[in-house]
Amino acid sequence: MSRPNTRNKSKRPRADDCESPSAVFKKIHSTGAITKGDIKQLYMVWKPVCHGCHGNSKDSPNCFCGLIPAANGVRKSGLWQRTNEIIRALGPNPSTDLRDSTETPAGLTNLGATCYANSILQCLYMNTSFRLGIFSLEPDILKMHPVLDQLARLFAQLHSSKMAFIDSAPFIKTLELDNGVQQDSHEFLTLFLSLLEGSLSHSKVPGARTIVQHLFRGSVSHVTRCSSCGRDSEASSKMEDFYELELNIKGLNNLEQSLDDYLSTEALDGENQYFCESCQKRVDATRCIKLRSLPPVVNFQLKRYVFLPKV
Structure with a gap:
């Protein structure tokens, strides 16, 4: 006598009006419309609320046994009930860390990919003259320029807050930076200084109005x-402003060698001869960069990337 098959007796039968997901997708594709019934079927909302099982049912949105197990279920503890245990395993909450004193530098939160901005902000803050210039701005100017206002607030927190790190989210949000996209620090500094220069020009405080320049x-x-004649070209007397010096580093061992390379003399001969206005002909010449004035703070941009043309 054969043993009766009882394997499927414990399984909960599907509702009579339930269609398979493939059938629902075919219907949506043919009609071009989605009904509430289709959504209920695809997300299996029609399934009854679970009253206790061995674990989360993967295909049931109404089963929460893995989070908060039912009293009559097999599982005795859920993920939510283990929250304290999980938190303890993660260690102390860094948001409560305090710095030893205001003399100890505070950090800035990395909101995902904002480390490039944080590094520039820390450098600007540690420049005492720049920091004092921002602190001296008039309240009316801060109200007119949200970026200046948030920068002043951020600097004030870095200066006097007892916390070990400061939340940079308000400042990043004001600049409308994408937290998930990594940017170049040099490019950020260039654009940020340009923005500050324009905003600070409205201030009547001399030390703040031209602090960037x-x-x-x-x-x-x-x-x-x-x-031939030893004369400089007319364009040689023209001076150009700079906010950073871009230095080559390939094949060079230190900053001094990079500066020597930046200021080195280039020979103009052969096909590259220079047309001299005094001699009225093409002649051999030399070309170089001359530093006419240096700011108190010189930014060096190290050119770490080299353009490689396609072969």
Whole structure:
């Protein structure tokens, strides 16, 4: 006598009006419309509330046994009931960390991919002259320029807060930066200083109005000298402002060598001969960069990437 099959007796039967997901998708594709019934079927909302099982039912949105097990269920503890245990395993909450004193530097929260901005903000804050210039801004100017207002608030927290790190979210939000996209620190500094220069120009405080130009702006000129008559070109006397010096580092061992390379003399000969206005002909010449004035703070941009043309 064969043994009766009882394997499927404990399984909960599906509702009579339930269709398979593939059938629902075919119907949606053919009709171009989605009904509430289709949504209930695809997400299996029609399934009854679970009253205790061995674990979360993967295909039931109404089973929460893995989070809060039923009193009559097999599982005795759920994920939510283990919250304290999980938190203890993670260690102390860093949001409650305090710094030893206001003399100890405070950190800035990394909101995902904002470390490039945080590093620039820390450098600017540690510049005493720049920090004092921001602190001296008039309240009316801060109200008119939200970026200046948030920068002043951030600097004030870095200066006097007892917390070990400061939340940079309000400042990042004001600049409308994408937390999930990594950017170049040099590019951020260039754009940020340009923004600050324009905003600070409305201030009536002398030390604040031109703080960016005073601290970071220098001037250079590109000098071309004729090897025949020894005269410089007219354009050689023209000075250009700079806020950073871009230095090559490939094949160079230190900053001094990079500066020597930046200021090195280039020979203009052969096909690259220079047309001298005094000699009225093409002649050999030299070209170099001359530093005309240096700011109190010089930003060096190290050119870590080299353009490689396609072969």
